[in-house]
Amino acid sequence: MPSHKLRVAIVGGGVGGMVFAVALSQHPDIAVDIYERAQEFTQVGAGVGIWPRAFRVLQKLGRGVEQGLLRVTLNEWSEKYEPSIIFRRGDLSMGHDLFQLVSKGNLMRFHRADFHAVLLAHLGPSITTHTSKRLASYSQPSASQPITLSFADGTTATCDLLIGADGVRSSVRAAMMRDLATVQPPRAEEFLSCADPVWSGIVSYRMLIPAEKLRALDPNHRSLTETVQWCAKDGFVLSYPISLGKYVNFVGFTADPALMASAYSDDPSTRPKFQGEWVRQVSAADFKRVFPQFEPEVQTLLDVGEGGTIWSVHVTRHLPTMCCGRVALIGDAAHAMMPFQGSGAGQAIEDAYLLASLLGHRTTDGSPQAIQKALAVYDHVRRPYSADVARRSQYNGRLYTFNADFGPEDPRKMQDVMTRGWEWAWETELDGDIRRAIDMLESGARATA
Ligand SMILES: Cc1cc2nc3c(=O)[nH]c(=O)nc-3n(C[C@H](O)[C@H](O)[C@H](O)COP(=O)(O)OP(=O)(O)OC[C@H]3O[C@@H](n4cnc5c(N)ncnc54)[C@H](O)[C@@H]3O)c2cc1C
Incomplete structure (x- = not known):
């Protein structure tokens, strides 16, 4: 029986939960259980586009994942500037091109089910999957005791760390916000206003x-x-x-x-x-x-x-925090946003990989203190970033629907503003944030040593 430093429960096997589990497979001293409410791990019949910044994170999951993904898309991975989206004025009897968005690297486009199947095929032996398990509630007693998960079918399970990857209608978020409201009554209204989407x-x-x-x-x-x-x-x-x-x-x-x-x-x-x-x-x-x-x-x-x-x-409203004790949120559970930069899944991927890097780091020894430190660093680095992407997505929506203060009469301006607002998705990398987060973790560990 291998000894594990930490037992993690992931609620939700969507994009975020699955990437998190594959990333944790690189740290076999962490045991993982994924609980998914659906009868099988799959995704809606629809497409999903992944921008270069998020695709580079997926590449870090290993050559097998990268190759598997490349086998199910028409897009080649490229580091060059590529035409990505043709924007047209569509509400005329005969429309016309407004401009072509150019990105550094391709927008990689997938059928969601294909994308999911590749991730599922790369779960390591330290990951156990459970389907038809809808989380109803959880309780987080004192730090020395495990967290207990209660499912709709009447069963229970325990873990040292609970990750809510259960999407925009997250049960984990709702319970977390209620907990925070109870322990911090002066801020109760703020927390409770974030419980529901x-x-x-x-x-x-x-x-x-x-x-x-x-x-x-x-x-x-x-x-x-x-x-x-x-x-x-x-x-x-x-x-x-x-x-x-x-x-x-x-x-x-x-x-x-x-x-x-x-x-x-x-x-x-x-x-x-x-x-x-x-x-x-x-x-x-x-x-x-x-x-x-x-x-x-x-x-x-x-x-x-x-x-x-x-x-x-x-x-979701901008959350005051994405973690409470030994419970944290990733992906849409933490920051469901308008889909107008095609980046909600990308942000779930970033959350998942960065948090897995912190949990897998040698200073995160599995003690409640170390877990809480890792979650605090995760929250500090990721929450403002995803909030910024949410704001940019919202603004893109206004541009697309001609509700900004300029519109299709000035396609050049639309192109410039849109390109600048979106460049983060192909010109930047998560690596800098991972380094910053690890530095924070290590300096925190030194301070408490
Ligand atoms: C129209 C549209 C287009 C989009 N296009 C893009 C795009 O092109 N690119 C992009 O990056 N993003 C896109 N997005 C956003 C993207 O779909 C989401 O951000 C992404 O799916 C979030 O992943 P997640 O894992 O956090 O949540 P989800 O993918 O929603 O997964 C949550 C999982 O949790 C499970 N679950 C829920 N509750 C429970 C429970 N109580 N117990 C157990 N399991 C539970 C669910 O069954 C599900 O499997 C789009 C969104 C929309 C609406």
């Missing part, structure tokens, strides 16, 4: 279009080979090929500008909750009804579409 004013319509069907109608349709975004007042449509060209990923958005603008307001009363269902199936006819104002190229996509899902896009 809030609607962003955005609704998204997602479907996968069989590429063969599109090719039969229009063999030169750009969505078969390129990433194209059609912008319009209060809505936009994005498409790109995934699954080695088998499908075209279609995602259309409608925006309520008043609510979009208020999504990060400090006043919760300005952000009413979405009243409808969170996710539901809709028909091809529903898609056509929502996007009639778009040009013929988009109508062709809608003509061959077979229906899909409608999602009310929720976000």
Whole structure:
């Protein structure tokens, strides 16, 4: 029986939970249990784009992960400046290109299920997976006792460290915020206001279009080979090929500008909750009804579409902290954001890798004090970064939907502002933040030695 310095429970086997588990596989002295509420580890039928900064983090998970990912995408990994997204004015009888976004390195585009399958295949022997395990609650007694997890099926489990990777509707976040409100009554309102997600004013319509069907109608349709975004007042449509060209990923958005603008307001009363269902199936006819104002190229996509899902896009408020004692949040549980920089998953990947590096570091010896120190450093480094990305995403949404203070009449300015606001995703690396975090951990360890 190998001895482990630490037993970690991860609640949620989505992008963040899975990357965290693969990263912890590099530290076999840490035992990991992943608890996923679904019957199997999989993802919604939709695409996901990964920018170079996040893809470089995935490369750190090992050659097997990198090669596995490259086998399921049409995109080649590149360090050169590459055309990434064509932005078009879409709400005219015949639209026109506004500009082409150029990024250093490709936007790597995947079917979410393919992406997930690669990660799942690279879990190390120190990782144990559990499906059909929906966390109902947890209790964190004194530091000398393990944390107890209680599941909806009536079973329980224990761990030394609990990571909430359970997405935007996180049960771990809700319980953590309630705990913090109890121990810090003067700040109770602040903590409790962050327990639940809030609607962003955005609704998204997602479907996968069989590429063969599109090719039969229009063999030169750009969505078969390129990433194209059609912008319009209060809505936009994005498409790109995934699954080695088998499908075209279609995602259309409608925006309520008043609510979009208020999504990060400090006043919760300005952000009413979405009243409808969170996710539901809709028909091809529903898609056509929502996007009639778009040009013929988009109508062709809608003509061959077979229906899909409608999602009310929720976000979290900026949390006062992402950890409490020996419990921490990663990914959307900590900072669900508007998806307008294609970076929510990227931020989950960054959280996961940086936190795994801290936990795997030799100074994190498994004692409650060492765990709490690692979590405090993680919170210090990652929370402002993801909040900044959330703000940039929100601003991109305003540009795409012509709700900024300039618009398609000045495409050059749109291009400049958008490129500058997005450069972090391809011009910078997580490595500097990892080094800074490790320095903090080591200097903290020296100070307490
Ligand atoms: C329309 C749209 C397009 C997007 N496009 C992109 C993109 O191109 N690029 C990008 O980087 N990001 C994109 N995002 C954002 C991205 O999808 C999320 O940021 C990312 O999935 C977050 O990963 P996560 O692991 O934190 O959460 P999730 O992927 O939501 O995973 C959470 C997991 O936890 C499980 N779970 C939940 N509750 C419990 C519980 N109580 N017990 C046990 N398990 C539980 C869930 O079943 C799920 O498996 C997009 C988002 C939207 C809405």
